[in-house]
Amino acid sequence: MSFLIGETMRGGYGGADILNGCTIAVDKGEIAVIVGPNGAGKSTAMKAIFGMLPLREGRVTLAGQDITALSPQDRVKAGMGFVPQTSNVFVSMSVQENLEMGAYIRHDDFSDTMEQVFDLFPILKEKRRQPAGELSGGQRQQVAVGRALMTRPSLLMLDEPTAGVSPIVMDELFDRIIEVAATGIAILMVEQNARQALNIADRGYVLVQGSNRFTDTGEALLANPEVRATFLGG
Amino acid sequence: AEDVKIGIILGFTGPLESITPGMAASAELAMKEINDSGLLLDGKKLVSVRADSTCIDNAAATAAAERLVTTENVSAIVGADCSGVTIGIVNNVAVPNGVVMISPSATSPALSDIADNDYFFRTSPSDARQGKVISDVLGSKDVKTVAVSYTNNDYGKAFSDSFVSAFEAAGGKVTIAAPHDDGKGDYSAEVGALAAAGGEALVVLGYVDQGGVGIIRAAVDTGAFETFVLGDGMYGQSLIAAMGDGVEGSYGVIPGTEGEGATKFAEAATAAGLDPSSSYTGESYDAAALIALAMQKAGSTDRTAIRDAMLDVANGPGEKILAGDLARGLQILKDGGDVDYVGATNVELIGPGEAAGTYREYVIEGGEFKTVQFR
C-alpha cells in the first residue's frame, strides 16, 4: 500500500472526461515521474490528486486515509505540497514573500528552510526583494519550487518543475529532489525532460489520453525502446 | 360616489428627494380637507396617486406620468418639480392627453411660453419678480456690495440673473455670482472664491436642504460671511436648526401673503404633523386645492372642463378663499357663486397661468423667523 494513491481516477472539466481511469501511486522516500504527450492529462491528474478537480470516479488516499473529499487547503494541511505548471508564483509579491507564503501553514520558525531554499537557488537570495512578476521565466520556476519546499510537505507534487530552467539549475534541482526524497518525502512529478527525470525516478508512469499506458521503474521505461521512441524523443 | 384620482408626480428619489415628501404630503393635506368636507361634487372623494419624477430623468418621468394619465386615469396632476422633467411631461404627456397639470415648483421661464394648450399652470411665482424684491430689501438696508451663490439649475440661474440685473440697476455691486451644485459633498471651493470676492453679505439662492445650506455651513465655518440674504428656497426651520447662531441676523424673502393664508396653512400643516416651512409645501397645497375647486366649478371631473374652470377659481372676482378654508369655497361654488382662491401662497394665476405673488420679508432673530414686512 503506497503512501499516496490516486486510484482509477476519472473526471474532467465539464466536457468529455480527460482522465480515463488512471492510477498514480508514490511511496515515502520515492520519486515517481509521469511522462506523456502534451494534453495527455498529466496536469489534470495532478490537479485531481490535489483536489482541484472533482472526480467522477476513483479515489485518492494518503497514508491509508481516503482524502477524496478533502479541500485543497486541507490537503496542504495534511502534508501535500504542489507546484502547478502555470501561474505558479505570486507575481505582485516579492520573492521572499512568495517563500513566506509557502510557509503560511507553518507556525514554527522557518528561517532555516528559507536559507536552504536560498542555498539551492542562490539567484533567489539576490532577488529576494524583487516582485516575482519581474523575474525571468527560469527564475520564476525556481521561486515556485522554492515556495513548495517551504511547506516542508510529506508529499511534494511538481508539475514540470524544470520547464525553462537552465541545465545547471536543472541538475541542481534534480540533485535536491533526490536529497529531499532521501529524507523520506514522497515526490510525484510530471516531466517533459523525461530522460533526465526517469533517470532518477523509482517509478515512472506513461500517461496517454488519461490512462496508464506503461508503468514501470524509471530504468525499465528508459530501456524500453517503444517508450523511448514514442514518448521520450528517441 | 366614486373616487376621483389626482396624480402627484414629484422627485421622490434623486436630488430633491428630501423636499418632495413634504410637498406631496401638503397636496394630500388639501385633498383630505376637501374629502372631510364631503362637498366636492356630491361627496366624491379625491384619491392621490403618487409617481416618481426622479427630478432629472426625463424618460423615466415621462413614463411615470404616462402611467398616471393612461393607467391610473387621473383627472389632473400636481407636479412636476424640476423644470426639465416638467417640460418633458407637459409636452409628451399632459398636453397630448389633455390633462391639467399644476406645478408647485417649476420656475423656468421656458414654461411661460410653452405650447401647452392651456393645460399647464404653476403656483410658484416667477423668479423675475423675486430678484427685484430681494434687491429692494438690500436697498432698504443700504447694502451696496454682495456676493451671490446660486444653485446651478434653471431656477437658480434665472433667479440670479434677475437679481443681479435688478441690484446693479439699483446701483449695487455684485462681486461674484457663482453657482453651486446640489447634492455634492463639499463646498469649500465655492466659499473660498466667494470669500475672496467679498461683499457685505452673501446672497444665497438655493435650497435649504441642498447645496444652499452647504454653502452657508462652509461660509460660517470659515468665517467668510456673517450675513446671508436668502431666496425663497432657503426658508425653512431646518436652516436655523442646522446653523444656529451662524444665521442670526440674516434675512430674506419668501412668497407669502399679508393675509392669514400662510398662517392658516402653517397651522393646518403643523396639526397634520408636517413642516410648513419646508420648500414648496404651500404651493403644493394650493395646486391640489385649485384642482378641486376647478372641478367643483366645472361641475365635473372631466379633464378639459377642469382646465376651463381653472382661471375662474384662481383669480377674482369672487370670494377670497384661504388655506384651510376650502370647504367654504366648495360650498360657494356649489351654490353657483364665484371664488378667488388665495390659498397659502396668495395665488394669482396671470397670463399664461403663473402665480404673481407677494413676498414676505423676514429676518432671523433669536433663532426664529420674524416677519418684517410684505412686499
Add this chain to the structure above:
Amino acid sequence: MDGFLNALVVFANFVFLPGLAYGAQLALGALGVTLVYGILRFSNFAHGDLMAFGTMITILVTWWLMGMGINFGPLPTALLALPIGIFGAVAMALFIDRFVFRFYRKQRSDGIVFVMASVGVMFVLNGIVRLIIGPNEQRFADGERFLITVKEFRDLTGLAEGLAVRLPVAITIVVAIMVVAALFWFLQRSKTGKAMRAYSDNEDLALLSGINPDRVVMVTWIIAASLATIAGVLYGLDKSFRPFTYFQLLLPIFASAIVGGIGQPLGAIAGGFVVAFSEVTLTYAYKRVLEYLGFAPDGLVQLLSTEYKFAISFVILVLVLLIRPTGIFKGRVL
C-alpha cells in the same frame, strides 16, 4: 510682515484647511474602496451606500444615547456610538458577501460581473437606508464644533484674518493617518495581510499555500465596512448626513482610489488629497491673498470659475494618469 501673515492665514483658512479636511474625508472613503479593489478585485459601487448604512446605525444609536442623557464631553457622542455602527456595517457587509458575492467567487466570474452585482447591492442598500431613516438631512453632531473659531483666532493673534479649525476635521485627519499606517503595516507585514495580498494576486496558488480564502474575504469585508463607517460618521459630523450625498461621494472617492493607484493604501490617501486640493486651489480667487502680499490685481485672479471645480479635478486626474498610467503609487492593472 503682517501682510504676509494675513495672506498665509487667508490661504490656510480658505484653501489649505478645507482642502485638508475634504481630502482626509475622501481619503478615508477611498481606503475602503481601494482595499476591496486590491483584495477582492472589483470596484465596489455599494461603498457609498455602505457608508450611509453604517452612519445611519451610528446615528440611531447616537440619538438613543443622547436620549439617555449620555454624552462624550467635548467630543461628539457619535464616537461612542461608532463601534455599534461599525458592527452593524460589518454584519451587513458579511451578509451581502455571503448571499451575493460568494456565488460569483465560486463561479470565478469576471470582475465586471462583481461590479454589476455591487451596483445591485448599491440599489438595495439605497432603498433600505431610505426606508429606515428617510432621505432627509440628519444631524447628530454635538460636543464642540471648533477647536478654534475665526473670531478667537483673530482676538488671539490680532491679525485681520482668522483661521477656523473644526474638531471633526482634526479627528478625521488624525484617524486617517492612524488608519493608513495601521493598514499599511497590516498588509505589508502581518501574516494575514500578506495572505490577503497573496489571495488577491493568485487565488489558486493561495489555496495551494493553505490560505483559507473565506477568512481572507471575511477580514477584507470587516476592514472595508469599518473604514466605510468611520469615514461616513466623520464626514457626517463635519458636514451632514444625507443618503443622496453619500451616494454622490462615490465618484470623487473612486477617483481618489484610482488616481492614487489601485490597491495602494498610501495611494488612496494621496489620491484623496490630489482630488480635494485640485478642486480648491484651482478655483480659488487669489485676489485677497495677493492683496495682502502687496499686489493689487483688478480681477479676482481666479484660474477657473467654480462651476468647473468638479471638471477640473478630473482634468488633473487625467493629467496625473497620463504621466503615471497606473496611478501615483503604481497600482495594479486588473
Add this chain to the structure above:
Amino acid sequence: MDLTDFLGSGSGFSLENAEKWRENARWDAFPYCFKLEDSASSHDNNNEPKRLKGTRMIRVDDLHMHFGGLKAVDGASIEIAKGSITGLIGPNGAGKTTLFNVIAGHYKPSSGKVWLGDENITGLSPHQLFHKGLLRTFQIAHEFSTLTVRENLMMVPDNQPGERLVDVWIRPSKVRDREEEVRAKADEVIEFLEISHVADELAGNLSGGQKKLLELGRTMMVDAKIVFLDEVGAGVNRTLLNTLGDAILRLNRERGYTFCMIEHDMDFIGRLCDPVIVMAEGKVLAKGTANEVKANEQVIEAYLGRGLKNKPARKARGGTQ
C-alpha cells in the same frame, strides 16, 4: 501558395493514427504549411545541416535595457546571419527574453540600436515589425484564451479583407473566399501540431504544452523572414519536439527562414543551431558552434554544469520498490 493539395484525411487526432505516421515516414510526408520540395530526411545529417548562409539579417548594436537599477541587457551586440538558425542560450535571467522583447519592439531599449537588414528598426512597434516579416513567440504562452485554437491561428495572417470593416459590410464574398484559404491553412498547422482533437476548444483550456505548440503554430501561419522562438520546447513532449525541430530545419532550408531561438535543451540546440550565442548577465559570453560552446569552460561554469552529483548514491538505492 497552394496548400489545399496537402490536406490529408482531415481526420481527428487519434493516437493510433499518430503512431502510424511516426512509424511510416517520420513526418516527411506531412505538410508543414507550405508547399515544400521533397528533400532528404533531415534526420540523416542532423548534426551538420546545410544552410543558406548569407548576409546579415539582424544586427544588434551595444544594446542596453535597464529596469530601474537592474541591467537586464547590458551592452549586448549580436548578429544573426540570413538563413541561419541561431541559438541563444544562457543562465536564467541572463537577459535573453529581454533581448527578444527589445528586438521585437515590446520594450524601447535604454540605448543601442537594432537593424533589420539595412533598416534601423529600433523602437518600431511589434505590429510594424510583424509586417516587416519579424515574428516571435512568447516564453510564457500568450494564447487568445477566448478564441478557439483554430481562431487563434486564423487571426494571424495580415491584410485579411475581413479585418476591414468596410469590406465586411460591403464585400462579403471577398471576405468569405479569403476566410476559406486561411481556414485551410490553419487546419494544416493544427494537424501538424497534433492538436486536431482540440481544434475547436478554447485556447484558454489547453494544457500547458499545447499552448506552447499553439504559440509556435501561429508563426507558421504566415511567410516570415525571421522568427524568434522563446523556449518553444519547454514543456513540449520530446518526440513532438523532434518533429518541430525537423520542421524548423526544413523551413530554414527550403523556405529560407531565419530563426533565432532560445532554448535550454542542449540536445535540441546542438541538433539545430549554428551558431550558438551564450549570454550571461546581460552580455554576450561566448559564440560558436554548439560543440565549441559546450566545451567552453566559462559556459560550463555558468550554464551547463557538470551533471548530477547525487546520481551514484541514487543508483545504490535503486530497486527499493
Add this chain to the structure above:
Amino acid sequence: MSNTQRIIFLYAGMALLLAIVGVMQSWTLSLTIMNLCLISAIMSLGVNMQWGYAGLFNVGIMGFAALGGIAAVLTSMPPVPGAWQAGGTGIGLTLLALIGTIAAVIFVRSRTRGVMRTVSTLLVAVAGYFITRTFFDPAVEAIEAVDAARTGYLGGLGLPILFSWLVGGIFAAAAAWLVAKIALGLRSDYLAIATLGISEIIIAIMRNEEWLTRGVKNVSGLPRPVAYEVQLQQAQWFIDLSAKLGTNPIFFSAIYVRLSYAILFALVLIILMWLAERALNSPWGRMMRAIRDNRDAAEAMGKDVTGRHLQIFVLGSAVIGIAGAMLTTLDGQFTPGQYNPLRFTFLIWVMVIVGGSGNNWGAVLGGFLIWFVWVEAEPVGAWLMALLTSGMAATNPVKLHLADAAPYMRPLLMGLILLLMLRFAPRGLIPERGAPSIQKR
C-alpha cells in the same frame, strides 16, 4: 436550448412583458416604455462594441450621449439672429484665433527641440489663450445678453431634427477620437476613470457655456420628426381615421405618435444591429476578441492594437451619440442637468452585462429589459408595499411610515431584480457565443 432558441425565447418574453403592460396598464404606456427601450438598446449596443468586443472600459457614456443631445439642439433649433449679430463675429474671430494658436503651436514645435520646445510651446499657448479670450469674452457676454430668459444663445441651424441623429454620431465620434488620443494608452480601470472624468468635463462645459447650449436654462421646444398630438387631434383626416377605427382621437393620437417614433427608432436599431452583427461575426470581430484577450500577443501578430482600439472606441461612441440625439429628440428638450452617471453610464453598463456582453442580441435585450425594470420598478414597488402593509391597521405608525417610504421600494426592487438576474445568468441572459468556460481567470 440552443443560442438561437434562447434568443427567440427571451425576446418573446420581452415582448410579452410589454404586452402585459399594454393590457394591464395602457398601450400608450407600453409604447412609451418601448421607445425608451429602443434607445437604451442602441446605447447598450454601443457600449457592447467597446466592452464586449474589445474590452475597453468606457465609463464616459454620459458624455457621448450628451454630445448627441447637443447635436439635436444645434441642428434643429432655429438660429437666433440677434445673438449672431451681437456675437457672431466675436465667436468667428475666436475660432480663427483658436485655429491660429493651434497652427502656431504646431509650427513652433516643428522648429524647436528639447527644453526650448516645451518653453516655446507654453509661451505660444498662453499667448494664444489670452488672444482668444479677448475675442471670446465680449462675444459671450453679448450673446448671452440677447433676451436671456428666452434665448441667450446662438441657436442652431434650423434643419430637420432627423439629421441630428447623424450629427450626434459625428459629434460623439469626434470627441471619442480626441479622448482616445489622450486616454487609450491607459488600461482597464485607469481608462475608466479617465473617460469618466472626460465625460464630466463635457457635461460641465454644456452646463456652463450658455452662449452655445443655454446651459442650465435648458433648451426646450425642439422640433419633432413626427406629428404633434394636438395637431392630429384637430386634423380632419385623423379624426375620420380614428372614427373609422372606432377609437377616441386623443388616445389614438398618442398611440399614433408613439408608433411613429417607434418605427423610426426601430429602423435605426435594425440598421445598427445588422452592421454590428456582421462585424462581430467576421474576421474583424475575431481580431477584436483576440486583442481583448491578449493585447501583447495581438500586437506581436501584427495587429495594430492602438489603431483598432481607436476605431472601436470611435464607432461605439458614435452609436452612443446617435442614441443620445434620439433621446433628446424624443424628449423634445435638452437639459444638461439630467446627465448624471447613474442614469447615463452605470445603468447602461447594467444593461450590457445583464444582457450578455460580447453578444449584440444580449446587449440589446439587456437594454430593453433593464429599462423596463427601471420604469416598472416604481409602480410594482409601490404595489408590493401596499400588499405588504395591507394587513396593518390604517393608523398603525409602521404602516404610515412604510406608506410614505413606498418610493424607496423602487431602488430596492431594482437592486433585487438586478441581483436575481445576475444570479441566474451570471454571464448575461444571452452570453457571448462560445464564451469562456475557462476554469481559471
